[in-house]
Amino acid sequence: MASVFQFLDCRYNPEPGFWQKLDLTLPENLVNSTIFGGELMFKRRDGSFKTRRCILTSSYIYYLSKWIIPKYRANISWKTIEPFIEITDKGSLYGFRLGDLNALDFFTKSSQDLDKWLENLSPICILSTFDEDLIVIKEISHSMGSCINLCQSTEELKHRHKLQYEPNILKRNPSSQPRTHEEFAIKSYSKQAISQKPDLLQSIVNEIRGLRLVSHPNIVKLYKVYETYSHIHLVIDYFPYGDLSKRLQKVKKLSEANALKFMASLLQTLSYMHSMGIVHRDIKPENIMMMNDNSFQLKIIDFGLACDAGYGLSQKCGSPGCVAPEILRGEIYGSKADLFSAGVLMYIILTGKSPFSGRDTKEVLNKNKKCLISFSNNIFSKLTTETVELLKTLLDANPNIRCSASEALVFSCIKKVRECECVHKTCGFCQETNSDVHKIDTRKSTTDYAKKPNSKTLPKIHPHKRNFFL
Structure with a gap:
C-alpha cells in the first residue's frame, strides 16, 4: 500500500x-x-x-x-x-x-x-496498526469525506475486561488498578475523498504538522496518526461538552469580568502559537472547545488552515464573519489575522451577537471586508474604557494598528486578570473557591479546643462555596 x-x-x-x-x-x-x-x-x-x-x-x-x-x-x-x-x-x-x-x-x-x-x-x-490499537465506540459527527468517532484503546478495554471477570486480580497484583477510562476522538478522512479534493490532503498535512509542533494546555493534543488502506486517522482529545457556539446558545453572553478571563486565556494561547511560528487562520466559536460543563476553560482545535507565520501570507481562507478584512482584500497578511478573529469572539461573548450579521453569506462577507462594526449597543456604555479600547484595537481594520497577541496581554484589563492566580494555574475559566474557614492557632494548648465550641474558642466554619464563571 x-x-x-x-x-x-x-x-x-x-x-x-x-x-x-x-x-x-x-x-x-x-x-x-x-x-x-x-x-x-x-x-x-x-x-x-x-x-x-x-x-x-x-x-x-x-x-x-x-x-x-x-x-x-x-x-x-x-x-x-x-x-x-x-x-x-x-x-x-x-x-x-x-x-x-x-x-x-x-x-x-x-x-x-x-x-x-x-x-x-x-x-x-x-502508524499502520489502527485495527489492533483502537476500537471505535460510536460516531460523533459526519461530513463529506470525513467523520469523527469516539474510541478507546484496545489495551485499556482488555484491562477493564480482565478486572471485570477476575475481581481478585487487584489482591494478587495491587499495581493492576483500574485505568482512567480515557476516551479519544478520531478524525477519519476517506482516501477516496482525498483523491477527489487535493486541498483536503494539504489540510490534513497542515493539521498534523501544526499539532506536532505545539504543546499547550489550551490546544488540542494529537496523539497518533494512522494510515490504513482506505483512511487517514488522527487520534486527538475528546470533548464531550461541545464548542463555544453551543455553550453560548445556553448562556447567551458573558459578564465583562468573565469575558476578560476568557480572552486572557485565548490571547495567552495565541501568543504561544505565534511564538512557535504558527498562524491558525480559522479562529471561530466552532473551533473553541469547552473543557467542562460548568466553566469556560478552552482548547483550540482544527489546524487544517494553520501555516508558517514566518512568511507573508496571501491565500484567501477563513470563515465568513470571523476572517480578518486584509485577507478578504487580498493583501499580504500575518499572525495579526488571528487577533482580528479573537476580537470577533470577544464581541460575540460580550454582546451575544456577531459584529457582522447579514441575510446571507455574501452580505456577511461584504460587511466583514469593509469592517463595518457598530459599537452603539447599550452594553458598551456599561463596559470599562480599557475593555472597549482592547476590543476596538483587536477589531481594527488596519493590521498595522491592530495589536499583536503579546501586546494585547499587557492591556490593563487583561493584565489584571493574568495576575489572578486562578488564570495562571488553568489558563482559562477555572473554578474559584470562596471560603470563610479560619486557621486554628496550633500554638494554643489542646485543652482550649477540647471545650464546647463557641464563638470565642473556635471560629465558625462555613461550607465551601463554589462559584463557576458562566
Whole structure:
C-alpha cells in the first residue's frame, strides 16, 4: 500500500536510500533534543547483524558511529512504521520497518526493547496498526469525506475486561488498578475523498504538522496518526461538552469580568502559537472547545488552515464573519489575522451577537471586508474604557494598528486578570473557591479546643462555596 504522505517523505529525504550522510566537520548538538536512544541491529547482506546506537529526536532518527558521533540521519516525520516478528531457526527476532519506498528494517534485542522504541516512535511516524490499537465506540459527527468517532484503546478495554471477570486480580497484583477510562476522538478522512479534493490532503498535512509542533494546555493534543488502506486517522482529545457556539446558545453572553478571563486565556494561547511560528487562520466559536460543563476553560482545535507565520501570507481562507478584512482584500497578511478573529469572539461573548450579521453569506462577507462594526449597543456604555479600547484595537481594520497577541496581554484589563492566580494555574475559566474557614492557632494548648465550641474558642466554619464563571 503506497502512503499518501509519500511525497512529503521524498521532500524531506531527497537523497536516494534511507539515510542522509552528515558532515562530520559540523557535528550536531543533540543533547537537548534527544527524546530516546538505544541499540538497534541492522542485517548485513550475508544475514549477520551489526549493532549500532541510534537516537531519536522530534523529527529525526540518528545513526551513530563507533565513536558515538552522529554519522547518518533520516527525517521520519512522514514515514510509515510497521512492527514485525521474524521467525528464524535460532528463535524470534523483533523489529520494525520504517518507510515506504526506501524502507529499512530495524531489529531490537527483545520484545521489551521493541515496545520502548514503538512507544517513542508512535507520536512521530505514521502508524499502520489502527485495527489492533483502537476500537471505535460510536460516531460523533459526519461530513463529506470525513467523520469523527469516539474510541478507546484496545489495551485499556482488555484491562477493564480482565478486572471485570477476575475481581481478585487487584489482591494478587495491587499495581493492576483500574485505568482512567480515557476516551479519544478520531478524525477519519476517506482516501477516496482525498483523491477527489487535493486541498483536503494539504489540510490534513497542515493539521498534523501544526499539532506536532505545539504543546499547550489550551490546544488540542494529537496523539497518533494512522494510515490504513482506505483512511487517514488522527487520534486527538475528546470533548464531550461541545464548542463555544453551543455553550453560548445556553448562556447567551458573558459578564465583562468573565469575558476578560476568557480572552486572557485565548490571547495567552495565541501568543504561544505565534511564538512557535504558527498562524491558525480559522479562529471561530466552532473551533473553541469547552473543557467542562460548568466553566469556560478552552482548547483550540482544527489546524487544517494553520501555516508558517514566518512568511507573508496571501491565500484567501477563513470563515465568513470571523476572517480578518486584509485577507478578504487580498493583501499580504500575518499572525495579526488571528487577533482580528479573537476580537470577533470577544464581541460575540460580550454582546451575544456577531459584529457582522447579514441575510446571507455574501452580505456577511461584504460587511466583514469593509469592517463595518457598530459599537452603539447599550452594553458598551456599561463596559470599562480599557475593555472597549482592547476590543476596538483587536477589531481594527488596519493590521498595522491592530495589536499583536503579546501586546494585547499587557492591556490593563487583561493584565489584571493574568495576575489572578486562578488564570495562571488553568489558563482559562477555572473554578474559584470562596471560603470563610479560619486557621486554628496550633500554638494554643489542646485543652482550649477540647471545650464546647463557641464563638470565642473556635471560629465558625462555613461550607465551601463554589462559584463557576458562566
